[in-house]
Amino acid sequence: MSSSKKLSRKYNASVVAQKLVSKAIFDHSMIASGDRILIAVSGGKDSTVLAMMLSLLRPALKVDYHLAGLHISTDFCSCCKKPELINHLASWGIPFEDIYVPVIARLKAGRKMNCYWCSTQRRAELISYALNHNFNKIALGHHLDDSIETYFMNITAAGKLCGMPALLQYEKYPLVLIRPLSYLEERQVVACADEHGLLKSACTCPYGKNSQRIMMRKKIAELCGGSGAVKRRIIQAFNEEALCRTKLN
Amino acid sequence: MSSSKKLSRKYNASVVAQKLVSKAIFDHSMIASGDRILIAVSGGKDSTVLAMMLSLLRPALKVDYHLAGLHISTDFCSCCKKPELINHLASWGIPFEDIYVPVIARLKAGRKMNCYWCSTQRRAELISYALNHNFNKIALGHHLDDSIETYFMNITAAGKLCGMPALLQYEKYPLVLIRPLSYLEERQVVACADEHGLLKSACTCPYGKNSQRIMMRKKIAELCGGSGAVKRRIIQAFNEEALCRTKLN
Numbered sequence: 129m130s131s132s133k134k135l136s137r138k139y140n141a142s143v144v145a146q147k148l149v150s151k152a153i154f155d156h157s158m159i160a161s162g163d164r165i166l167i168a169v170s171g172g173k174d175s176t177v178l179a180m181m182l183s184l185l186r187p188a189l190k191v192d193y194h195l196a197g198l199h200i201s202t203d204f205c206s207c208c209k210k211p212e213l214i215n216h217l218a219s220w221g222i223p224f225e226d227i228y229v230p231v232i233a234r235l236k237a238g239r240k241m242n243c244y245w246c247s248t249q250r251r252a253e254l255i256s257y258a259l260n261h262n263f264n265k266i267a268l269g270h271h272l273d274d275s276i277e278t279y280f281m282n283i284t285a286a287g288k289l290c291g292m293p294a295l296l297q298y299e300k301y302p303l304v305l306i307r308p309l310s311y312l313e314e315r316q317v318v319a320c321a322d323e324h325g326l327l328k329s330a331c332t333c334p335y336g337k338n339s340q341r342i343m344m345r346k347k348i349a350e351l352c353g354g355s356g357a358v359k360r361r362i363i364q365a366f367n368e369e370a371l372c373r374t375k376l377n
Numbered sequence: 378m379s380s381s382k383k384l385s386r387k388y389n390a391s392v393v394a395q396k397l398v399s400k401a402i403f404d405h406s407m408i409a410s411g412d413r414i415l416i417a418v419s420g421g422k423d424s425t426v427l428a429m430m431l432s433l434l435r436p437a438l439k440v441d442y443h444l445a446g447l448h449i450s451t452d453f454c455s456c457c458k459k460p461e462l463i464n465h466l467a468s469w470g471i472p473f474e475d476i477y478v479p480v481i482a483r484l485k486a487g488r489k490m491n492c493y494w495c496s497t498q499r500r501a502e503l504i505s506y507a508l509n510h511n512f513n514k515i516a517l518g519h520h521l522d523d524s525i526e527t528y529f530m531n532i533t534a535a536g537k538l539c540g541m542p543a544l545l546q547y548e549k550y551p552l553v554l555i556r557p558l559s560y561l562e563e564r565q566v567v568a569c570a571d572e573h574g575l576l577k578s579a580c581t582c583p584y585g586k587n588s589q590r591i592m593m594r595k596k597i598a599e600l601c602g603g604s605g606a607v608k609r610r611i612i613q614a615f616n617e618e619a620l621c622r623t624k625l626n
Contacts, residue, residue: 284601287610289538289617351596352533361536368538 141319142184148311149181150188156295156367158306159265161191165306166263167222168254169197171213173321173330175269178309180324182267183220197224198257200250202231204241212329229253243338258303271309271317272359277344279366284344294367310363313356390568391433397560398430399437405544405616407555408514410440414555415512416471417503418446420462422570422579424518427558429573431516432469446473447506449499451480453490461578478502492587507552520558520566521608526593528615533593543616559612562605 153159167182169175182195197217199210210226217224231249232241239245258266270278270292279291294310297303309317321327352358402408416431418424431444446466448459459475466473480498481490488494507515519527519541528540543559546552558566570576601607 280600283611283614284607285610287613287617289614347600350599351529358533361534362532364536365532365538368536 141316141323145177145181145312145316145320146185146188148316149308150185152294152308152311153185153189153306156306156310158295158308159189159191159193161193163191163193163265164263165193165195165265165267166254166258166261167195167197167267168250168269169199169213169217169224170269170333171199171209171329171331172269172333173327174271174274174309174317176213176216176326176330177317177321177324178267178269179217179222180220180326181308183222195222196261196263197222198254199224199226200253201226201228202246202250203228204232209329209331216326216329225257227253227257255298255301255303259301264302265304265306267306267308269309270307271312271314272356272363273314273345273348275307275310275363276348276359276366277341279363280344280348281340289366291366294363310367311360313359316356390565390572394426394430394561394565394569395434395437397565398557399434401543401557401560402434402438402555405555405559407544407557408438408440408442410442412440412442412514413512414442414444414514414516415503415507415510416444416446416516417499417518418448418462418466418473419518419582420448420458420578420580421518421582422576423520423523423558423563423566425462425465425575425579426566426570426573427516427518428466428471429469429575430557432471444471445510445512446471447503448473448475449502450475450477451495451499452477453481458578458580465575465578474506476502476506504547504550504552508550513551514553514555516555516557518558519556520561520563521605521612522563522594522597524556524559524612525597525608525615526590528612529593529597530589538615540615543612559616560609562608565605 159165165182167175167179169179179195179197186193197213199213214224229249231246234249235241235245254266257263275292275294279289282288282290292307292310294307296305298305312320318327321330348359352362408414414431416424416428418428428444428446435442446462448462463473478498480495483498484490484494503515506512524541524543528538531537531539541556541559543556545554547554561569567576570579597608601611
């Protein structure tokens, strides 16, 4: 293989990711000049790629914004390779902060640990930190597959079209939630992380293997015939309505 | 089998259909006292069951409304057994009217016949007839499978959450479109039509076998694991948003 081929192959996933992240940012007017954006960095591949993308795209977006990464440690997850995460963020010019939330200790007596409890505890801390440190936006690393799965799980289980919109203005707080990876399939996030050598330092939640979510992922793959374009059209349709609802409420 | 078992079996599908149609009417406030409802009767099983249901349910709904059936003949579909249709409607106390639309003759030069052209031509005539004859509601026989398929075809092909809401207020006309069979699966409509001896006189459109729709039906069956309850939750989620959108526009 020639060196030019090697080079183009090496950066292929990153180029695709930058295009799709730019499109999501543009379609949903996610970032404006002067924004102070707090990135929720878990140490996993998704939020690490998100932080890299938001840093890499700054010149192309031609918008002046401030980035910072917040890691929320818990009392059960210690797999995260924090020194590597801090190094990555520093190399992209992103300051890092770490706070601790005793997710298990906060459980009421007799209650078992679950994803919903953990995520609401962490989200509350994230919002509180953002408000106290003058951030106006929070960026989350959910990708296209996360979003579609969540929408379909809520639709089929609860009859509600709610999930992970690409952009959400909180009603109670002067804060906007953005999901710049909304158009990226998980395989595209993995390829991009791999290209940049980020996979070896990424961690995953030990409770993260939800069998219902895995089953739903298979069904969605069949519905979409494995097409990323079809997935993006689905999320476009759901996002439009989610925006509709946000405006109404 | 005892005669009581035979009897309960005989009317089983009809009882299920009446429950689900009542629920759809109630959930979406489809019918009010004094309504003049024009039923689009094609001669097919769906709209024939719809006409029967709206007539049968009148005492249970405790609302006084007027029903009439309108059949729109075209220049390519002559399979409909109109005398049987007229007899059925008469037995349910529903007056019948027939108008003719030259769907093929209206095609512009060089254009081929297609479902979209036919349905828009027929819908325009239906609206015009309803307005000229003082109807305030139009009832269509689309069932749960029709609705979900249409939503998913629009979502996956066009990225738009539009389809067949259970209730739609026209913006341009003083007319409301209702789909009282929205919660009934096709197999439930067929079972109900069969119980009442309606299948042998029902016709189907000769152009009606859309391969994309058949493929989508299979994918939806896999997504829902064959569960009617899951299908109803999907349509509930989509209908809520469609109503949202209608209020916004």
